[in-house]
Amino acid sequence: MRHHAGIIGIATYHPETFMSAEEMAEASGLPVEVVVEKIGVRRKPVPGPEDTTSNMGIFAARKAIENAGISPEDIDVVIWDGAQHKDYLNWLAFTKVCHEIGAINAWGFDMESMCGSMIVGLELAKSLILSREDVKIVLLVSGYRNCDMINLKYKPGAFLFDIGAGGSAVVLKKDAGVNEVLGSAAIADGSFAEDFVVPVGGSRKWPMTKEDVDEIWFHITCDPKDFKERLGAVTLKNWYSVIDKSLERSKLTRKDIDYFAMVKIKRSAHHEMLKELGLREDQSVFLENYGHVGQNDVIFSLEDGLRMQRIKDGDNVLMVSAGGGWTWNAAIVRWGKVID
Incomplete structure (x- = not known):
């Protein structure tokens, strides 16, 4: 078995x-x-x-x-x-x-x-x-x-x-x-490790001073001027890479994707990815009424997809996310009854 x-x-x-x-x-x-x-x-x-x-x-x-x-x-x-x-x-x-x-x-x-x-x-x-x-x-x-x-x-x-x-x-x-x-895949790029941080409050800058808080440094920063350019140059490529690898490990192809549970990103990028993957808008949910709730986004999307009947038994659900620092992740779940 x-x-x-x-x-x-x-x-x-x-x-x-x-x-x-x-x-x-x-x-x-x-x-x-x-x-x-x-x-x-x-x-x-x-x-x-x-x-x-x-x-x-x-x-x-x-x-x-x-x-x-x-x-x-x-x-x-x-x-x-x-x-x-x-x-x-x-x-x-x-x-x-x-x-x-x-x-x-x-x-x-x-x-x-x-x-x-x-x-x-x-x-x-x-x-x-x-x-x-x-x-x-x-x-x-x-x-x-x-x-x-x-x-x-x-x-x-x-x-x-x-x-x-x-x-x-x-x-x-x-x-x-x-x-x-089913299958999953991940990519990590440590060149972004210190480009996206809360610069105070950790052991790198401890203890915090009154000025650290008063000067509003206790928040996520992405200060390097080339940060967004460097990230933008690799993000979609890395996402498509982990998507394809997770599909391969699941013995599937892009044509087998039925639903796209995507981390909340900007609207244009979401639609660009749908187009690249050959998916319709009704094969996903854009989380504009939830905002970005981190790693929970993919479950919000999965739950909405089921509630809206965009996911049915036998569908291959592609879950995609990324984490600052930086990682890109994908996994496949075959919804419905398991077939040996």
Whole structure:
């Protein structure tokens, strides 16, 4: 018998409060048309008092467990694949998740690949399920509120103004019989490692001074003048490379793609990728009403695709993301019943 890892439950969470494109435009000084059309966001969720990074993942995890029809005690491994910007510095989020949801039999770990973390998490969960006799069910949990690290007055970071807050969770099971995780691929380019950082608050610049905070340096910066040019020169090429490699590892081609679950990027780039892959607009969802919620984007897109009936049984779902620093990631999930 061929063993596999399949998705048996997904869920997302976003705060109830949103910032509109008009509010973003007013705060940043950009025309609202630039926010909507170029940055590509009509609104984005912003965290409320209870929306800590871990809590947003926990809210999603509870729903995913319910959707999967399992008990928290059935979970063998919990992987936190949410943001590094957690409730506390130097802190494990997965242990709080286990405690809050009642996963009393689980072990786990926190992992990070920036906005590629959910796709890397799928590969890690699949690998554990297929290699360990004692791992049958894995829960992936992600919370994200890097919006705290965005300064709307910092014009070089305008492409980040769509960053919001939210969470997602995925339950995977050994030999689930449905929604098989197929091939994945990743590329990393460390030449961008220090071009896209919060320049204070880490060991490189510790302790922070009052001036560090007052002079608004406690936010993501991308200062090198050639950063965007260098990134733009390789991004699409690297995305198409990981897409093709993940398809090859799944014994598929571009013609087999049925749905495109894409990380939130600017509107023009999203449509360019659809065209390159030979896909229609109704084979994806552009996340203009969620903003960019990091690694959770692909699950927001998957959930919307199912709700809007753009994904049906037997469809090959291509999930694509990228993480600052820099990584490019892709994975394939065949939705519906597993066929040997």
